[in-house]
Amino acid sequence: MMLARVAETLFTVARDLERAETTARLLEVTHAMELETGQSGAEDWGTLLQILSDHDAFVAAHRTIDGATVGWHLTLSDENPDSIQAIVARARSRARSVRDRLSTELWEALNGFHIEFADWDGSRMQREGVYSLSRVVRQRSYLLQGLIETTMRHDDHWTFLRLGRALERATLSARLVGVRAGDLSQSPADGGALLEQHRWESLLRAGFADEPYARTHPEISPRAVVRFLVLDERLPRSVAYALGMVEECQRSLIGDLSMAPEAPPLQLTREARAYLDEGASAELMLDAAGYLDRVQEYCARIERSIRTTCFAAAYRRPGGEWDAQAQGQSQN
């Protein structure tokens, strides 16, 4: 039995936390690559904006795209509703409204994350660098995932957390690879080949796939990298793995009677996985970017379907008057 509002809140909190972790990871990896190649990296920072934010809006509002401006935008900026800071504050606030359903340890860790992160400001970022901040975010993120795994009973509440995380991961991984794969058809100009090599390595690192890839492939080949990151069913950050989790979660919810059998989002998920498999040989090679665009569309449709099916009865508190009434209740 799950309240619709609680299900939606858990789903959304998990999505937010996954996004925060991915943002941190991508920042680290892009920064490392810039240091490694010694190049200005405006293109690479621009790519991050395409994946995690609104590239065109950023360009319109700022003159330069570089590590400093994009780094700030994605971490502590007040103007970005998806900055890590905004995400963590939001996640903590939402989690508080369902804290009775989280284990005490999990709530403590998330609350602690918020408290720790509130300490970060521009001058601390300057002193300690984006690495340090990313490390904090990732470590807290892994702690939370561990606590979710081991201190909560694996019931429908737990499953909605997993579902949110899985869907966000599928979306971001597809987008991440799709943005880079646009270049698959072009061969790099002379001298650009090394940079390209670094970029593909970076992409692998972002998905924690660099070491596993090296074990199973003789060299960096763009096509092989794309296939690995999209289709490898054992790689936790691949699109295939994430979509598999999305399906598994829904079957579990149906088993727990928290989702109707043969619900539309489950059918959509199966379609998406079938598309992923089909496209594996043919389309992937011809038009990887288009193929991954379609995968992202599937993810968006799955999310809308989950909302319609499960969260229809969830009511977003309108704030303002509601908060005033809540505050005014006497608790003598």
Place this chain on the structure above:
Amino acid sequence: MFAADGATRAVYRPLSSRLDRLNARHLDLRSALAQDGFVAQGITFSHDGAERAFPFDVLPRLIDAEEWQQIERGIEQRVRALDAFVRDVYRHRRAVHDGVIPNARVINSRGFLREVMGITPPLGRHVHLAGIDLVRGGDGRWLVLEDNLRNPSGLSYVLQNRVFMRRVFPEAFSDYRVAPVGQAISQLRAGLAAASPDGAGEVRIAVLTPGPENAAYYEHAFLAQQLGVPLVEGSDLVVRGQRLYMKTTVGRERVNVLYRRIDDDFLDPSCLRQDSLLGVGGLLQAYRQGNVAICNAPGNGVADDKSTYAYVPDLIRYYTHEEPILDQVQTFLLDRDEDREYALDHLEDLVVKSVDGSGGYGILVGPHASPEERDAMARRVVADPAGYIAQETVSLSRAPAYIDGEFRPRHVDLRPFVMFGAQPTVVPGGLTRVALREGSLVVNSSQGGGGKDTWVVR
């Protein structure tokens, strides 16, 4: 902690000698550990609009078990009588007919809810969870200061204070046999389950909260979690066919016992406050039909009204046919001419409270007030005599609190909690509230008061 002659009271001697052996740094560390724990868990109470960790004092407040027995019996008696009074108010009003309390007091009470006239809840129980505020005067006598029969809060702090004490000051427990409090949750659950209109086999409890913006939200979430029942907001609920349901991911799920932490007025926008966003339309009708129990029942405010308070000793005699075991503070009803004349002549000796205040606001503490403040209050009283009562001042006892590295005496009161299912059950001890500002008599957490663990000891 100290007797009138300054000697350490017997019950405190083991604690006192242990404290002597402990150096200040240790106590500082323990205190900080407790505070950090409260912050980490977000055990908070809103104060001045900000979320603050509940100020927890690391020294327990001790009550001798024999002394406690008397208090316990007195509270049980009082809650039985108050419950009977509420039942009577909304049925035949025999106490009024028999001249124990005037009808005007009843129907003019802010807490009187005419919409629930004639409704008899399951077991006839109106008071499921009460907090009875007590003070221990200088002469060692316990007095009832106030009854809280609507949304008494603090039970979560009672339980968490004990958990934290075990964590940060475990050795103190070996000096005493301390009565446990952990059973409070199962007792609360039993009390709520007893209210089920569908019998013991069909108990579907939910806790209704106004949401995270409310000052006591932590407690709502904690209790729901400990009870193992859903925490709902008004928008999660719907009434269909005069039955109450929760909105789930796959449809509706029945609720037949609603432990609500919102005010009466906000329960049902279809017949009470129309602008309420916190309740659910049709709830009172479902209640009237006997399809849902509401705990505490709507309309209890008629019995914890400050103007009804003066009649409680007589009500106890009327319903229980016994003398009240616990005394209460002498109270003057200011719309009675002789009471008002006396009060206005003795303002510097009395406490004047507005009848519908709660949380420690709207009070004149005569001995501490300036002549201007007393005059202002006198004018308010003359303008609206029925809106005020006056009470003799009671010197709250003091207990040592650990503040800024030292033991400082601070005024304390006591709020024991009573669960009332088939029988009333009192949780041993209760919440000791501490006025943290030196000399202050105001202990309410909404005004920055803190808390101590309370030990009933042998």
